[in-house]
Amino acid sequence: xxxxxxxxxxxxxxxxxxxxxxxxxxxxxxxxxxxxxxxxxxxxxxxxxxxxxxxxxxxxxxxxxxxxxxxxxxxxxxxxxxxxxxxxxxxxxxxxxxxxxxxxxxxxxxxxxxxxxxxxxxxxxxxxxxxxxxxx
Numbered sequence: 001x002x003x004x005x006x007x008x009x010x011x012x013x014x015x016x017x018x019x020x021x022x023x024x025x026x027x028x029x030x031x032x033x034x035x036x037x038x039x040x041x042x043x044x045x046x047x048x049x050x051x052x053x054x055x056x057x058x059x060x061x062x063x064x065x066x067x068x069x070x071x072x073x074x075x076x077x078x079x080x081x082x083x084x085x086x087x088x089x090x091x092x093x094x095x096x097x098x099x100x101x102x103x104x105x106x107x108x109x110x111x112x113x114x115x116x117x118x119x120x121x122x123x124x125x126x127x128x129x130x131x132x133x134x135x136x
Contacts, residue, residue: 007022034076
């Protein structure tokens with residue numbers, strides 16, 4: 001999936017402008033990188049366009065994932081100064097759903113396995129967003 005396609009899909013799902021979608025995507029991917037293992041974040045990044053992949057890389061020494069649930073995840077996204085707090089929940093949902101379509105099923109499932117079940121419950125069912133999944 002190309003960068004523009006990813007951002008457009010997030011914008012459509014979250015009902016925001018493409019500028020807002022780009023910001024939400026970056027912050028959500030950075031928060032996801034804090035939540036999953038560095039190796040898993042790298043695996044996801046490898047399958048994304050460079051402009052998205054950079055958000056999944058951690059600085060040296062930031063190897064340990066931090067455990068927190070969905071509410072804390074959304075709060076962390078919404079607490080960033082560049083994010084409108086009211087858009088954080090819809091943005092997280094839109095980015096995670098689009099991420100599922102942008103990477104292989106195995107990589108997405110491996111990432112989701114590191115998160116509490118509640119994360120799976122906010123992702124749109126396959127086919128609900130009209131997007132396409134990249135083949136493996």
